[in-house]
Amino acid sequence: MRSTKSKAMTNYCTLHQNQNQSQIITLCTKINDKLLQSAPHKKSGITPLNSF
Numbered sequence: 001m002r003s004t005k006s007k008a009m010t011n012y013c014t015l016h017q018n019q020n021q022s023q024i025i026t027l028c029t030k031i032n033d034k035l036l037q038s039a040p041h042k043k044s045g046i047t048p049l050n051s052f
Helices: 002-015 021-038 040-045
Strands: none
Touching: none
């Protein structure tokens, strides 16, 4: 369940990366930070910001 949620968040960021890009990057950074803090052993499942 948790991995699905993470994937959904990543997909949201990817889908909206072209709209207000700076705001979305900030949002994704916050989401990624939260995911990293809550599940540090699942770093590989998080999309790196530089891929945007």
